[in-house]
Amino acid sequence: NRRLVLAAHPKGAPTPQDLRLEEVPVPQPAEGQVLLRTLYLSLDPYMRGLMNVVGPSYAEAVKLGAPMAGGAVSRVAASKHPHFRVGDLVLGNAGWQDYALSDGKDLMPLGDMARPSLALGGLGMPAFTAHYGLLDIGQPQPGETVAVAAATGAVGSVVGQIAKLKGARVVGIAGGADKCKYAVEELGFDVCLDRRDPELAKKLAEACPDGIDVYFENVGGDVFDAVLPLLNNHARVPVCGIIAHYNDKSLPDGPNRLPLAMSTVLQKRVRMEGFIILDHYGERFRRFSREMGEWIATGKVKVREDVVEGLENAPQAFIGLLEGKNFGKLVVKVAD
Ligand code: NDP
Incomplete structure (x- = not known):
């Protein structure tokens, strides 16, 4: 053993x-x-x-x-x-x-x-996280703009595809050209940007001419900084993960930008809500299993x-x- x-x-x-x-x-x-x-x-x-x-x-x-x-x-x-x-x-x-x-x-x-x-991914915890966080907290409406990073990952790929099924415009952010190509060509995202592009903030602004209505937070870091000024009034931000910080040993140097984040939340009436998927099993998981099982079987959602x-x-x-x-x-x- x-x-x-x-x-x-x-x-x-x-x-x-x-x-x-x-x-x-x-x-x-x-x-x-x-x-x-x-x-x-x-x-x-x-x-x-x-x-x-x-x-x-x-x-x-x-x-x-x-x-x-x-x-x-x-x-x-x-x-x-x-x-x-x-x-x-x-x-x-x-x-x-x-x-x-x-x-x-x-x-x-x-x-x-x-x-x-699939019980570990597309029909399991990560996809359930995407389904719950996007639909119950993010609540995307047809025509709204949804942004999500780690866009080809276990959670992000499902967030973007469900958002498309709900009629939203989806902007992904992912690490590198191959992942971005896959997000657009295979997963059906409208746009996908490279998170390491030095011009990420500028390109994200161009990719979101009507602002961002739902930002599904998977990563934090530079992506969050680029998203913050683009949030619309009454934007929803399901806070799922901040992987860019999991290896941090201390808080970052430099000016404290918490007041900037908080004034954005206040002035734009942003609803940010953290969640831990372990809290939501039971009936909610059964609904996810039914919907996701059908979406995967009919090819509406792809899992890699x-x-x-x-x-x-x-x-x-x-x-x-x-x-x-x-x-x-x-x-x-x-x-x-
Ligand atoms: P993924 O399959 O998306 O894999 C992680 C991805 O994160 C990487 O492929 C990479 O994508 C991105 N990443 C890694 N390091 C960094 C970094 N330094 N900066 C920015 N991005 C980085 O993982 P999951 O889908 O399983 O998880 C996605 C997020 O969801 C995580 O934050 C995780 O903690 C969270 N989560 C939260 C749950 C909850 O209950 N709240 C439950 C499950 C997951 P790329 O190369 O495209 O940038």
């Missing part, structure tokens, strides 16, 4: 030395437990917060020497649980390891899913996966996620 444990708390960007690959015996399930074989491990930006001494408010930090936490699609390899049989495909929290035990409370049966990795082979390659892939090296929902294929 191979597993990746947290070897050190990263200082700034994580390095390969912050994670250690260990070999331990395969655990045996006790009465009421199942043994899970990991098939696909999800790599997600929130995991960076779990590596800090103190984790994010909604999740516990991973302790030094403990396996990294994470969602995974697994197959039941042994069962002493009345509701699970050997061979069942489940979504759970196996973490960064070949095998894990579960008491079943965190497991969602997946039945005979043709593409099980970036599949990395082998558990041992998870650390490098995760480090790359925080630099924009992934192209689509990042998953690690651990076993067949």
